[in-house]
Amino acid sequence: MGEVIKLLLTVSGGLEDLVERQVDRHFSYVLLNKAWSKRTSGSQLYLDLRHDGSGDVADIIADAISTLDYVEYVYILLESFSIPDVGDGQNAERQTSDVLNLIHEASSRIAKPSIDFCTKICDLVHDQAENVDVGLGSLSGIFLPAPHVLGFDKSAHCANENCSSFAVNTIYTRKEVAKAVVDKVTTFIQQYDSNYIESEGLWIDAGSGDGSLMENLPQHRSIGVDTDPTSENVQCMDFLKVTRQWLHEKSPHSDVYVITNPPFSVASRGDYTPIVSFINHSFDAVGAKFVAVICPSKFARERIWMSLGLTEKAHLWARFLLPQDSFYEPATGKSVHIHSFCLLFGNQTMPSLSENLHEAAALKSGCYISAKRDKGSYRDISTAELTSSIVSGLRKTDVELVAEKQAKYMLNAKLLESSFELWWQVNPTKPCSSLNSNSAKILNHSMGWISLSVKPAVALAMSSLTMTDNSNTEHGCIAVNLMSGEGTIELEASRAIDAPIFMISGDLRYDSVLKTSQRISALKASGSCNPLIDLVVWDAQNLPLRKGCADAVLGDLPIQGTAKKAHQQPTVGKAGDATAGPSSTLKYSSVLSESCRILQPKGRAAFISVDYRSLGGACKKFNWSCLNHGASINLGGLNAKLFSMERNEASTKDLCLTVPPGWNDYSPWLFDLARKAFEQANADCLERKTTNPVTRVELLNTFTHPGGQYTRECYRFTFHDEVRNAGAKLLEKEIRRVVSENLLEGMSL
Incomplete structure (x- = not known):
């Protein structure tokens, strides 16, 4: 490690200004220079820090990293060097060999003090966050290899002429993929469930659609149900109304096995309530022994299951990835790519694997190598060859190399056009933006991964933009959250300013308000924070608040014209049900009109939505000034925009x-x-x-x-x-x- 320490910070798009303020404040003692590489999907901030040779520098850097509220991951540059141009005269094989040898030699010469410096910072940050349950985490159960599926016969999936219309985002599983999934699931159950008897079990294809899964289940021992079936073998019935008694009348059985491709959205932040409803009904009402669920990979997080209320009877036994283009649209026959898992839940834990899995999940003090290269410049070098050269070189140092699941440290290698860099990742599993968040202290909070709420960093940013310069240090700030969702904004708003905050928060759905109340109670019980929040069930288009009562208004808005925060998301219930509330659709102009009415002059508002064109147009209709022109924010892979407004005085x-x-x-x-x-x-x-x-x-x-x-x-x-x-x-x-x-x-x- 030289006289200058180089850090790389990854930041969600749109939060760059807030990050820069924190960096200037917390790294002021050692900061030499900073440079941005900004992108809409996510930006990178490069820092040059002064290294004076004292041991306090590692402590200062670790303390500063632990206070970052808007940064995701932090990397320290361990080693970098230039790769000379070998010229056009050498052949590709010789050029590849020279580059790999150079990387091998450079990796073997990394100084031990540099490695010790990086590990010290990692250990300090890890110790401060040891009791904080954040990040993606590792799932229990066995990770099976993806099923092998031969080439798809796309002609077999042409538009379905028998159905004139389909629900929005209706997708079916390809028949070849359905067969591979059923074979994989049944083979696993036969291998690990000693009591499985095929002739005595009943299989249910829940949400069967065209019956692609059911066609591969045991004949005469399977039933397919769907609310809108397109196959004569599938019964027209809502799976959430199926009971165990009804199944016994259809076919006597000893055990029930459920396999399902429940409704989930495409190209959205994802409201996965229907998936959890299908799993819970399978175990609680139907009494299933195993449930196999095809779902998006974003759903495969225990925090999301907890936040949506997954039944305690569901225990993950195994999971495997589905092949690319496993789905298609029945109306058009076009392929649909969704990065998806098949999760296999059992109604009890897996005794034979619990101890082995616990032992395998234990972290070791070793390091895992992750390598990437510029494919355009080094198309003849494979990732495996690059990784192998780095590993063989590091073996000559004191770095212990272990498997990814057992690694405490992560080393990221980048082979660029004319340089090679080794970056030591400080926090491989726990994003800095979540470590200090109040949401991380709530066990059944998804950390904003689903559409019911924004991430803690975005919630804090919205609160800071509206309250920092608009609060009375003596009397505090009165804030209104239009749509509670998961309660992330309520939990994070108290960290935005030092002055006291009183927040009035509401939502159209009673269950959302109830969950938010429970999360706030859990936060108060922990003793770490005591927010003043009043929760109400209301329609944001008709607020029961007097004119000019609020200093700040915040809104994480759904798509205009919907009642949900997911784009074209099918729901379990129908529009107009009691759970849908008094208003089934949303108009931005109505919400913003109410927001403008309750804001006092010079009061501020922050709105965010992936439907930013409609939101931007609606913001121009009212008597306030736009403080920004719509900062781009990355919300679960979607490009959203955050609009910050200030209420004008009467003209x-x-x-x-x-x-x-x-x-x-x-x-x-x-x-x-x-x-x-x-x-x-x-x-x-x-x-x-x-x-x-x-x-x-x-x-x-x-x-x-x-x-x-x-x-x-x-x-x-x-x-x-x-x-x-x-x-x-x-x-x-x-x-x-x-x-x-x-x-x-x-x-x-």
């Missing part, structure tokens, strides 16, 4: 009159003419038409000519606080026109 316009000598206040007369002007004005001159656009007319000052020949009076027109300045200018022209047409004798403009 005013002045009008001067020349009147005959002798003072007289013409304010009431001008007020009546202003109303008349509004009635005659074009209705389209205002973005939001009001019944009383001019609320007050007052005489500001009076100037009398020294000779007493005339008097000059200035009147101020105050407009309704929801009338934008552009609309006030249009009305001012109309008022001047009407006043000029109705001037009294001796008056002039």
Whole structure:
């Protein structure tokens, strides 16, 4: 490690300014230089830190890393060197050999003090976060190899002419993939369940669709159900209404096995409530012994299961990845790629593997190597060859190399066009943005991975933008959260400012408000935070709050025209059910109109949505100023935008009159003419038409000519606080026109 320490920080897009403030504050003692590499999906910040040779530098860096609220992962540059151009005269094989030998030699010469310095920082950060359960975590059960599927016959998946319409985002599993999945699941159960008897078990294909899974299940011992079946072998029935008694009447059995491809969305942040509902119903109501679920890989996180209330009877036994393009759209026959798992749950733990899995999950003090190369420049070097050269070189140092699951440290190698870099990852499993979050202290919180809430870092950013410069240090800040979701904004808002905060939070769904209440209670019980929050069930388009009561308004908004925060997400319930609330659709203009009404002048609002075009258009219709032009934020892989607004004070316009000598206040007369002007004005001159656009007319000052020949009076027109300045200018022209047409004798403009 030289005199300069180089750090690399990865940041979610849109949070760069907040990160830079924290870096300047926490790294001030050792910071030499910083440089950004900004992208919409995620940015990188390169830091040059001073190394004076003392042991305190590692402590300072570790303490600073542990206080970062918006950074995901941190890397320390362990080694870097240039790769000379070997020239065009050498053949590809010789060039590959020379590069690999150079990497091998450089890896073997890494100094032990450099490695010790990196491991010390990692250990310090790890010790501070040892009791914090964040990150993706490792799943229990066996990770099986993906099933091998031969080439797909795409002609077999043409558009289904028998069905005139399909629900939005309806997808079916390809028949070849369905057969491979069923074979994999049944083979595993036969191998690990000694009590499995094929002739006595009943298989249920829940949400069967076209019956692709059921076709491969044991005949005469399988049933397929779906609310909208497209196969004559599938019964038209909602699986969530299937009971064990109904199954016994259909086919006597001893054990029940469920396999399902439940509804889940495409290209969304993902509301996985239907998946959990299918699993819970399988175990609790149907009494299934095993449940195999095809689901997106983002669902394969225990935090999400906990947050959505997965039954305690479900224990993960095994999982495997599905091949690419495993699904297709029945309406068009087009392939659909979703990175998906098949999860196999049992209704009890797996005794034979529990001890071995616990032992295998134990962390060792070794390091795991992850290597990437520039494929354009080094197309003849494979990732395996690159990794092998690094590993063989590091074996000559004191670095112990272990498997990824058992590694305490992570070393990332990058072979670029003309250089090679080794980056030591400080926090491979626990993002910095989550370590300090209050959400991490709630066991059944998904950390914002699903669509019901934003990530803690984004929630904190929204709170900081609206409250930091807009709070009274004595009286605090009154904030309103329009849509509670998982309660992430409520949990993180108390960290935004030092002044006290009182938040009024509501949601359309009673169950969301209830879960938020439970999470806040859990946070208070931990003693780490005591937020003042009032929870309400409401419609954000009709808030039961008085005008001008809030200092800040926050909203993580769903797609306009939906009642959910997932794009085109099918729901278990139907629109109009009691759980759907009083309003089944959402209009941004209605939500923002209410937000503008309850905000006091100079109050701030922060809104975020993946439907940013609609949100940006709606933000222009109200009397506030845009503090940014929509910062791009990465939300679960989707490009969203965060709009920060500041409520404007009521617009005013002045009008001067020349009147005959002798003072007289013409304010009431001008007020009546202003109303008349509004009635005659074009209705389209205002973005939001009001019944009383001019609320007050007052005489500001009076100037009398020294000779007493005339008097000059200035009147101020105050407009309704929801009338934008552009609309006030249009009305001012109309008022001047009407006043000029109705001037009294001796008056002039």
